[in-house]
Amino acid sequence: MKATWAWMAAPLAALLVAATGPAVQAAGGLDASKQWVAENVPGLPAGLVEAACKDGKLMLYHLVFRGKLADLIASFTKTFPCIKIDTYMASGGPLQTRFTSEWRAGQAGADVWMNSSPPFADKISKEGLLLNWTPPNDALVPAHWKRSGYWYGIGLATLGFAWNTKEVTPAEQKWLESVKTWDQIAKAPFKGRSCMVHVRAGGSAQLPYYYLLTTYGIQSWKDLKENLEPSIFSGAGPLADRLAAGECVYAPHVTADTAVATRWLQKAPIRWTFPEPGLAISYLMGISSKAAHPDAAKLFVAWSLSPHGQSAWVNSTGLAPMSKQATDRRKYAKESWYRLPGDYYPTDWDKMEKALKGMNTQFKDVFGQ
């Protein structure tokens, strides 16, 4: 009989502990959370932290990063233990389709939605899919990487040229180290040993083609074709793998801090350089206007824009910092050869998107694909 009671009491006791445990912890953590907000995001409404804790959770739809955002989430929940972050990860296109389909069907999907396409973020902002809310630390994000009140960049996928260090001669290495601007990239001595990403492979693929076309004209593309005879890849990931393998030796433009740096961290013989001006796309986030947990979402966005949040994004995803607020502790950023661009090219995202159709045709004409 005693044993029976013990068996029945044990789960009840566990349930009691489970029910009361977090509440005690949250009560203890709430003051610390409020204090952190007061010190780091002054201007955030006083009741937001409590309201966010009441939400209790947050659904983050994010792009595919090097890690699983575990460090970033740990960093946020350390400050705000009352909020649990749930995630859905996909590349840009599926994130757009999924988020908009759910929103329009009235499903509470994402609270915070990420993407890398400013024109698409602008489009859905105008349609009312993104919440119009300006965090008090809005000014910490440079104007080019945000649309105030709707979406904010949290880090940059910066483009550079990359090469396999084991497959180049000392003379070639010297040439690579001498390159400073984008007009030089087509003059590389790697004919038949180069690789590029197809112009249709997303914003980060389009940007260098767009920049070269609008700055130096179609001849710059023809030079790439004639001087390099590049292999064309369907995305930066497969290209980076083949660059690491030595199948191609030189990539004149590729998202270096993300795809290529991942292979460098795996100790692949790879290096990269960012010519001037810097070419980058921002990874951005906005709050769903139908967010089921709007206060938690606001708190998360405000935290992400704070110096602490920007640093967490940069150091856990490998993206380059978009402002001086972030402390860059990425492993490769400490290398002597690593230097971020001084200035970034002010891309007109709408013009670039409108130019894509024509660029596809021109790409086919020049590169035969």
Next chain:
Amino acid sequence: MELAREGFAVRARSALFDPAVRRSHRLLVLALMALVTMLVLVPVGFLFFGALWSEAPRVPGGHLTAGNLATIYATSTFVVPLLTTLAIGAWVGALSVVVGTLLAWLVTRTDLPRAGLWENLLVIPVYLSPLMLALAFTAMAAPRVGFINVVWQQLGGAGSLANVYSFAGIVFVLTVHYAPFAFLYLLGPMRAIGADVEEAATVLGSGSFETIRRILLPMLAPAIFATALMIFTLAAENFAVPTLLGRQSGIRTIPSEIYFWLVYEPVNPNLAASAGTMLLVVTLSGIFVYRRMTRVASRYVTVGGKPHSTRSVKLGWFRPLAPWTLALYLLATIGLPLAALLYGSFLRYISPRLSWSLLTLANYRQMLDADSLLAFRNSLVLGIGAATLTTLLGLIVTYTVHRTRVSGRGLLDYISAMPIAIPGMVLGVGMLWAYVNLPFGIWGTLWVLLIAYMGRFLVHAVRVTGNSLLQISAELDEAAQVLGAGMVRRLGGIIFPLVGRGMLSSWILLFIFVLNEVTATVLLYSSRSITLSVVVWNSLDMYGAMVAFAYSIIQTAITFVLVYFVFRLGGRVAW
């Protein structure tokens, strides 16, 4: 005796026209139609809507337009990708069926030593997804740095011996993957053919080759045609292999175009939906031909009321060579790629060099996090659940199509076949549009994926069980019907045991399909319903191919063990 048989046949036929029987059949067709409509027609319908609408469903301001279809069908832009897609499908379909038929014949109808062992080994290439096979063959045969080319150069060869980035490379990789499907599809029908017809041919003076050409192949014609059609469509709608291997040599296919429209900004799901309809016409025409072929089903009956034995053709001088030939085939198609995957799974990054310093266990360590363990569990639950339910549903659909005379049953066949012709990624969009409004909080759970998998793969269950059912004489079923057995009793007592092997093949195929399905899953999963295929897919982007290799090795091992036990179970129940 003959009179008794005829009398029985007349009674059986009249039983089919019995009003009560017809009513129950009509009800069955209605119920099936409702289910198949929900699983298949609703998402496909959303796709057609998307193809004819200017915006995605539910976007305000959208209007009817022929613009998307005009872009696809009325411009020359997609002629070359369409022809390339059809050519890939045709080559892979034809080669796979030739290889699959030959292998099935060797295993089932000859005195091949240890045929049971070979039967298990020959299906191994199916366990790997086409994407993983493409990556493995890239490691093997990439120009300059592929293992084969490195060895070639070290032996003094000039240039590259093999180039996987070519049309031939694409066809080869897809054939390696799909030939075992043909083998699995044809095992049941090949086995079901009794020895009597072959013996009769031999008595009348036919040689082995003549018997195969004039007896065996014609009797297998519907199964071979259905298999070729299935593989043609699967290869044509495959996006991973042509996208990964074709881009470097400028090969564009319809699925690779669709991939760009759906994955990279700016996305255009409406245009993708329009392009997704391209293969539908080809596949539905194929189904039409198949239905015409099987209209006189009795022509292909090989299992009648009498027991039969399977004839074992003597291989003669080739008998000792046959296992070596098969071993060589396996070495080229799965041994070397698996070795490449296994080796790659321990590498820090892809490299043609062999060095201890490149080795690491880090790729396997990635698998120990909570997400991966949840993904393993979800994939197993979905694989087992979807394979079981879809096989049962497929058998009931195929039974209704071939064994009842209710009007509208043919429509079931066409509807269930639709998803095979639509690239998975586009179908995923249709499913997202269709299922995002599902009631009872189903959206975001495993149930959505289960529904999606059943809809996407029902066609395979219908075809595989259909191949087996066609070879079973309707007499057996009709006899039970005359004796008063209801449909459930007939299915359970007669049909299930006789098409058991076909069901087993179907189950295995579906389990593997579900385990590897990623293109639709990436749009439908949630953090709670994440699957192994999604984890592998994302890890390609997150860490490169090496971690994906490690996942693939584990996934292959799980599939192998599970399929082995299912085969054992199949053997134990004496199917």
